[in-house]
Amino acid sequence: MTTQRGQTRLQKFPIGIDPKQFAEYLAAELSPAEQEKVSSLLQNFEGAKFAIGVDRLDYTKGIDKRVEAFNHLLAAEPGSISLLQIAPRSRADVDQYRKYKEHVENAINHVNAEHGTDDWRPIHYTNDSFSQAALARLYRAAPVGVVTPLRDGMNLVAKEYVAAQDPENPGVLVLSKFAGAAEDFNDDEALLVDPNHPEEIVEAIKKAANMPLEERVKRWRSMMDKIESYTIHDWGADYLRELDKSRVTPADHILLPGFGWSNEAQMPLYQSYAAVLTAYNEIDPADAALKRAAYADVESAFDALAAPLKHTQDRLWDLPAATASRDGRGRTGIGARED
Template identity: 95%
Template structure:
């Protein structure tokens, strides 16, 4: 991918002017090493690359959260308006199973593919689960992002029209923003956390969802294999999935 960037060789040489380069994931670190080998014939030894300038150490520094502090948000007071907003949302799911997705409204987050997967699930198991999708707008001044927002909202409306009833709506969608304390309550209430970006450097929502769970009765994290956070979870801690549609269906997109 870096070869698509203008002046990518100069960019990589500039990076090697530093004594230390940090990467979010082992995948990204290893990809950089492959590029150094491919374009400059450079090799690393014990995580160190030697050039005419000197030595550059490469290391993984994954961004994270303070799980204890995030769990403490569950006991934090909400403002009356936000408490009303959270209570109003949760009333939609009383006594029913629901999943939660929290993403910027960005095409890399794969929200449209999530909605399509949800559509297939409801076709196979009608009424089995609802989805609360929180998607604050992103880059609203860019036309392609406005079109993506319209595309996602049309897909949600189609699913609700096909599978909803007078008393039940499959997907509840909001562009509102929420405090960390409010999100912690919503994460705790949700039976499933859905974090399925097409590609993501890390994605802290996955870690926030886990931190908010009741240890005695935790929900299930469904996590894209292409999120950086996937390196921090094993198969016993998350259900790792490919968010893209099966290859035989991709020609439709």
């Protein structure tokens, strides 16, 4: 895109993860305290199916819609599946986020009161944070991964859940079609849903929880191939490669003091400025009067050149206080400061 301010290039760079590192997380030892925390959580689901959701406690993540979906699911199929919802607090000092936290917790309490028993709780909810190694164990243990943000740039939890699965017995990913990861995983791989419609989440979770092993393996293998074929290292290399293409070099640009590198085509007055500057530099320093007069022309030409650039580049520039030039007069150029 080219405007009066110059050329802007827009390109998307879908970020990946490091699947090899995630495999190492699964093998890594946890601290005794974290091992106890993970074991305590998993004890709640022994012999039962459960789904896992891992999200910041943020209204864009659709946690309330997810809880609503579980309410509908358990009303239709009591005791069929549980949810482990991990939701570290986000922007706790903002009133709207505090209200959202209360809204989510009230919804969870309602589901647990409505559908729970003395021996079974439908939704296990925690605001604790976990290491990547601990999350990897929790992802692998969950037959269903639920990633249903209302809108998300990527959501790497989706890729982490897939990377953590047992190749012989993988879980199923339920994924919002409005997460960036949905562009990587099609409907033959993840189960794509509209998170604004809890009934779609319900049907996807039911399908995921009862999916035959052969289909689960096929879906997982296809997603894992994509994750392994484009890792975070590929993403970084692509980004830097494209960034390098935008590098401004002296070969086709001019270094203008105070304005950085600028293209000559965008500075129609540059030739006039260059001419008077050349004339100034060719004057014998011994001819002080002529040198002073020529320098005044340089200043005037520079001001004329810089004025439209200050407008088109839309930056804040400070004119420096007068400084001594080599011939003892005036300023030598324009300095810059970005606020």
